[in-house]
Amino acid sequence: MLPSALTALGLLAACAELQPASAPVEAPAAAAPTPAPQPVAQPAPPPPSGAASAEALDTTTPEQRAAATAAPEPVGEQRLGTTVASLGSPADPGLWIETPLVSSVAQGRVEATNGKSVKLELRPSGGASGSGSEISLPAMRLLEVPLTDLPELTVYRG
Template sequence: MRPILLLAPLLILASCSQVSNPFRRDAPPAPAAPAAAIGQSAAKPAESFDLTSEAERQRAMATTPDPGAEPLGEAVVTLGNAAEPGFWLRSSLVKSLRKGRVEVNGQSVAVDLLPGAGSAQLSLAAYRALELPLTALPQVSVYGN
């Protein structure tokens, strides 16, 4: 008698899959992939998101350290919003919008310094100009003009 009592809950559970549920919604079918996209990566290279011109890049990289520049401090930066164009740094080191410079690994780039909170963010264009890997979290020196 006991084996039957132990099997009863299993039989009840097994029969539940056969009962229709009026509240369950079936997932919509997945859209079919175009034939040309099969086997191709949908990822876009970082260059396609960087909308700065070569002239802007040259101007930003041509900055020379200004002896009168105010050192604001150092910050570990993350990659900022890739859809936001230009050369900029958003950081809590900055209290108001101003021009400045960021240095790392012996290279520097002119940036717009933007006030921010939390972790510092550096623009995609600045990351690329400084030849930083996009997944890197470099420590940069920040100077205000």
């Protein structure tokens, strides 16, 4: 063999010795039991084309309406403030409010001056503070306020 080939073989052998030894394989730790998945509420489907009445545009299920109006659990709630709300797009299904009182989507609750309360999705409106909010048709119906009113609502996150 040529001296340069011997040098190259020697360097390769030295590199192989520098490789770390593989760590012993340990048995996997016993996995903690996985909690049962919580049922995920299905979003309300969009209203049918040609729907013209509040009843036809409101595609929430009786179960969704019952859950939204269940007695609130104020533990951990944060009062964000009050807002005047108008009816949002009737074609946008579900229970929601678009408000400048939040900067990201969150779950929460609104309470009308008549004492009615609804759990819903809080959506940022991008508007300036004090610019008012828009609320979904199903939420207005559950709050029992006329669709043409501009109700004052107290908004809570949590």
